[in-house]
Amino acid sequence: MPSDDSDILFPFAPDSDDAQFAGEDDGELKPLLGDDYYMRAALRCAQQAADAGEVPVGAVAVKDGLIIARSWNQVELLKDATAHAELMLIASLPQVIGDWRLDGIDIYVTKEPCAMCAGAMVNSRIRRVVFGMRDPRCGAAGTALNVTGFPGMLHNVEVTAGLMEEECKEMFQAFFRTVRANARKKKS
Amino acid sequence: MPSDDSDILFPFAPDSDDAQFAGEDDGELKPLLGDDYYMRAALRCAQQAADAGEVPVGAVAVKDGLIIARSWNQVELLKDATAHAELMLIASLPQVIGDWRLDGIDIYVTKEPCAMCAGAMVNSRIRRVVFGMRDPRCGAAGTALNVTGFPGMLHNVEVTAGLMEEECKEMFQAFFRTVRANARKKKS
Numbered sequence: 001m002p003s004d005d006s007d008i009l010f011p012f013a014p015d016s017d018d019a020q021f022a023g024e025d026d027g028e029l030k031p032l033l034g035d036d037y038y039m040r041a042a043l044r045c046a047q048q049a050a051d052a053g054e055v056p057v058g059a060v061a062v063k064d065g066l067i068i069a070r071s072w073n074q075v076e077l078l079k080d081a082t083a084h085a086e087l088m089l090i091a092s093l094p095q096v097i098g099d100w101r102l103d104g105i106d107i108y109v110t111k112e113p114c115a116m117c118a119g120a121m122v123n124s125r126i127r128r129v130v131f132g133m134r135d136p137r138c139g140a141a142g143t144a145l146n147v148t149g150f151p152g153m154l155h156n157v158e159v160t161a162g163l164m165e166e167e168c169k170e171m172f173q174a175f176f177r178t179v180r181a182n183a184r185k186k187k188s
Numbered sequence: 189m190p191s192d193d194s195d196i197l198f199p200f201a202p203d204s205d206d207a208q209f210a211g212e213d214d215g216e217l218k219p220l221l222g223d224d225y226y227m228r229a230a231l232r233c234a235q236q237a238a239d240a241g242e243v244p245v246g247a248v249a250v251k252d253g254l255i256i257a258r259s260w261n262q263v264e265l266l267k268d269a270t271a272h273a274e275l276m277l278i279a280s281l282p283q284v285i286g287d288w289r290l291d292g293i294d295i296y297v298t299k300e301p302c303a304m305c306a307g308a309m310v311n312s313r314i315r316r317v318v319f320g321m322r323d324p325r326c327g328a329a330g331t332a333l334n335v336t337g338f339p340g341m342l343h344n345v346e347v348t349a350g351l352m353e354e355e356c357k358e359m360f361q362a363f364f365r366t367v368r369a370n371a372r373k374k375k376s
Contacts, residue, residue: 079288081312082279087304091270100267115335116311119304119328124269137340140307144340147303150333152325 035130038062038108039164042132045072045085046110046171052077056175059085059109061093068105069096085109086117090124102126110168112139112161118147121157128158132168223318226250226296227352230320233260233273234298234359240265244363247273247297249281256293257284273297274305278312290314298356300327300349306335309345316346320356 045058049072057073071089094100106128118140140147141159148157233246237260245261259277282288294316306328328335336345
């Protein structure tokens, strides 16, 4: 993972090692990037959250191979228990794409969405969610609950679970190690 | 249901027939209102949605017997598929009460919350949700899915289902009758 956050400033620049672009017959420059690339971008967003003292969850939205929006958990900053990375990402998308029909958009997020965020993906007709760390207690994309694929819902979201799970989990655990260490320091 | 919307302008005024206030020993005027009173307030919010051409769902938040916030579905207005009455209500509460710990708050809503809104209630530790119309397809407060009472979640929301269900359903059905009639007019 690159240590700089250059792709947060220049979202479409192929700045990372695995960025591969290829000219297509129609003359357009199209990205040929794998899921790992987008998850690494989501991890950088999670790092932004961690740096701000937030539980480190980051998410990016991808359409036609391009990252069109980024977000991270801002519960503490906004003092709003609904300010999860995914929900804020989804709420930003209509403005980003100039349309509130979010067809063909995929979300990459470092942690399995909760029921609220999974429900927001269903309501917004997100095509696919790729997540890192599974959440056995509250994960609502198949691990604890199945909101994304619940039969009879108006829309189902395709799910890829556990991508780069170790990296995502490590960032989570490192954050809570720091929180606990700081709490111990305060006490002593 | 009163036809005016006076309690939207003056939320704490006992303007409706069933408002009963009684002096308490401590000299404070405390409301002694039943669930029906708050659901009627939610229905008036739903009517605001209907008047604006939105699917008529309305919600109010109640703390210590007082209505502290109101909201209604604004998906069309905001062009945002997440702008459901309950989610917007919850997002507004920290500012209303000056605290983001939403202890002891109940929500009255005319339709059973979807997974997104039920998840937001869990995340925000809403004490109780009272809803009108059940949603057999997507209702996530016990009818299709049980997000509000899912075992192992960090918080469970108490649920009262089907309060004034007929009135809530009738408003819903009336709205869609009008939508269909208008569509037919346009065609002919």
